[in-house]
Amino acid sequence: MSIKKQYLKSKPICKVTFAITPEDDASQVSVVGSFNKWNAEANPLKKLKNGTFKGTIDLEKDNSYEFKYLIDETVYTNDEEADALAWNDYAGAENSVITV
Template sequence: MALKKSYSKDKKTCNVTFSVSPEAAQGAKTVTIAGDFNSWSSTETPLKKGKDGSFSVKLSLEAGKEYQFRYLLDGSRWENDWAADKYIPAPFSSTDNSVVIC
């Protein structure tokens, strides 16, 4: 898993590519991302599957903020990003959420 960031010229937008490696996907057929940026929708933001079995999506987020998120594999298994900027306890479960800092 990986996070790749780039910023707009005016530094107001942070373009983040969220990636799930084939190893992390563990044979998943679908991967979506849910987080602060999409009202924690488990269906709104699917990742595109690459030929190598990895999944990725590029999102434009407001710079200067932190966003919590998690990946949902095959609609049933939640995973954190192994390369998140940090982790914080999830408010409604005993697990942590991944955080990307823009």
């Protein structure tokens, strides 16, 4: 798992690249979070030949966002390289947090 941040000089935006290599042979992975209202269809990641799923999302600077990866529409997982973890009472679990 990895997260890369690229801040734009011309706009208050940070391009965040999410990458995950699921342990099982997954067919689809999405990033769901507070930035897309936890919509699994909003930010699907592209599967690369090596089995890694990768995608870039533009996020507004000076904000923190909670997120998780959704693997094959059934398994939610956090990113070990997230900036922090935050407890979510609704889910009864921790979410990854990214601050840009």
